[in-house]
Amino acid sequence: MIFIDDFLLLKKEAELQRLWKRRSYFQDNKIFDEVKAIINDIKTRGLEAIKEYSKKFDDYDLSSGLIASEEEIVSQARLVPVDVSNALKHSAKRIKRYHESIKIKSFKYETEESESGFKWTPIENVGIYVPGGLAAYPSTILMTVIVADVAGVDNIYVCSKPNRGKINPYIASAVLACNSKKVKIVKLSGVQAISSMALGLGIKKVDKIFGPGNDYVSLAKKYFFGEVAIDMIAGPSEILIVSDGKTNPSWIAWDFLSQAEHDKNAKTGLISNEIGFLNEVMEKVKEYSLKVLNKHIVESSLQNSFFGFAPTLEDAISISNILAPEHLEIACENPDELFDKVQNAGTVFLGSLTCEPFGDYILGPSHVLPTSGSARYFSGINVYDFLKRTNFSRIKTKDALKNLLDASLIAEVEGFSAHKKAMLCRNE
Numbered sequence: 001m002i003f004i005d006d007f008l009l010l011k012k013e014a015e016l017q018r019l020w021k022r023r024s025y026f027q028d029n030k031i032f033d034e035v036k037a038i039i040n041d042i043k044t045r046g047l048e049a050i051k052e053y054s055k056k057f058d059d060y061d062l063s064s065g066l067i068a069s070e071e072e073i074v075s076q077a078r079l080v081p082v083d084v085s086n087a088l089k090h091s092a093k094r095i096k097r098y099h100e101s102i103k104i105k106s107f108k109y110e111t112e113e114s115e116s117g118f119k120w121t122p123i124e125n126v127g128i129y130v131p132g133g134l135a136a137y138p139s140t141i142l143m144t145v146i147v148a149d150v151a152g153v154d155n156i157y158v159c160s161k162p163n164r165g166k167i168n169p170y171i172a173s174a175v176l177a178c179n180s181k182k183v184k185i186v187k188l189s190g191v192q193a194i195s196s197m198a199l200g201l202g203i204k205k206v207d208k209i210f211g212p213g214n215d216y217v218s219l220a221k222k223y224f225f226g227e228v229a230i231d232m233i234a235g236p237s238e239i240l241i242v243s244d245g246k247t248n249p250s251w252i253a254w255d256f257l258s259q260a261e262h263d264k265n266a267k268t269g270l271i272s273n274e275i276g277f278l279n280e281v282m283e284k285v286k287e288y289s290l291k292v293l294n295k296h297i298v299e300s301s302l303q304n305s306f307f308g309f310a311p312t313l314e315d316a317i318s319i320s321n322i323l324a325p326e327h328l329e330i331a332c333e334n335p336d337e338l339f340d341k342v343q344n345a346g347t348v349f350l351g352s353l354t355c356e357p358f359g360d361y362i363l364g365p366s367h368v369l370p371t372s373g374s375a376r377y378f379s380g381i382n383v384y385d386f387l388k389r390t391n392f393s394r395i396k397t398k399d400a401l402k403n404l405l406d407a408s409l410i411a412e413v414e415g416f417s418a419h420k421k422a423m424l425c426r427n428e
């Protein structure tokens with residue numbers, strides 16, 4: 001944990017990136033080479049290779065099938081305690097209502113001569129990767145499958161790591177909570193899963209792949225980008241908290257640790273205009289870090305953490321805009337004015353009650369968010385990511401067409417005589 005009371009130092013972008021030990025995923029050629037070798041083998045030997053890698057990395061030889069049967073989903077879901085399955089249903093309902101409320105509007109623009117615009121249609125086949133290596137993430141099912149379902153996607157394949165050939169009970173329960181007839185759970189993980197979705201091996205070839213994962217998963221998604229679409233490349237989770245020091249320091253310490261426990265490379269930061277508050281939170285983080293379940297993860301991820309002093313809260317937001325964090329908590333009495341100044345962040349949590357973990361599970365917007373500074377140009381997923389725009393145009397009358405014929409001059413300049421003729425012959 002690093003304490004910075006020198007604002008000029010905190011303002012330096014390079015210093016911030018160093019503090020968070022952010023790196024480009026694609027510099028690790030060694031892992032990318034391993035991923036490419038696996039994909040090339042799968043391209044050559046198809047399902048046989050998928051089977052072998054699945055056995056090697058996930059100890060599953062596909063003997064009970066690639067796709068989980070309905071009976072398996074129901075019987076695995078029965079293993080989940082009732083209060084947990086009810087909590088999943090409650091979250092699912094809220095997430096669904098949120099996404100159903102987003103109005104998808106077609107658009108039409110008219111001039112005297114023509115009308116043009118676009119309409120939205122769902123992507124037909126999508127693949128969703130749900131990490132299952134270190135932990136199972138039923139919440140990621142809710143935060144992706146429900147969004148795809150609301151958008152009207154036809155086939156939703158969910159790839160998740162099996163345990164001794166069986167799907168994880170919490171994943172099964174989350175899929176049932178989504179209440180969608182379009183979902184199939186594919187018992188594959190890692191590069192094998194991404195290859196199966198991108199190449200259509202054992203399942204339909206998907207049009208777009210969504211979901212977070214480790215470096216192997218992210219690099220496999222990067223490899224196939226272009227052959228299929230991808231949502232984004234998700235890296236380790238991040239939080240930046242901006243506080244005016246008027247929130248209970250214990251609350252902020254727990255928020256800090258809630259991010260730190262995600263994985264060893266998680267990034268955490270707190271910026272405040274109150275030096276005393278920064279110190280208090282830091283002491284509490286140290287104290288509570290000994291109480292969390294995953295002490296060894298937290299111990300290592302806290303090395304990527306900082307506590308920084310900014311003279312004003314506006315200054316704090318300007319630092320946040322440079323970092324473009326995945327999650328930004330504005331734990332301040334008047335968060336709205338500061339929110340107006342936010343330019344780059346995946347999701348913003350407004351006010352002291354709204355801690356980030358509520359967003360992970362139940363508030364509504366998807367928790368699949370841009371990390372590693374990519375909130376400068378990516379957004380968290382929502383229904384629009386499962387749709388595509390189709391443009392249309394119509395020329396109203398032959399008379400109206402006359403007013404458009406100078407386009408043929410541009411075609412001529414570009415050396416396209418057929419283009420020119422196609423336009424002019426309509427006026428003959």
Ligand SMILES: NC(=O)c1ccc[n+]([C@@H]2O[C@H](COP(=O)([O-])OP(=O)(O)OC[C@H]3O[C@@H](n4cnc5c(N)ncnc54)[C@H](O)[C@@H]3O)[C@@H](O)[C@H]2O)c1
Nearest residue numbers: 057131132133134135189190212213214216217263367368
């Ligand atoms: N941003 C988000 O919304 C979000 C949500 C949940 C999880 N995550 C992140 O997703 C990641 C999950 O990683 P994970 O490892 O637990 O699960 P994972 O499912 O992404 O990867 C596990 C799989 O990787 C493959 N693999 C592992 N080592 C390999 C090797 N040496 N060669 C080839 N393949 C190999 C195996 O198939 C294994 O089953 C974490 O970083 C976590 O923080 C992010």
Ligand SMILES: [Zn+2]
Nearest residue numbers: 258259357360
């Ligand atoms: Zn979280």
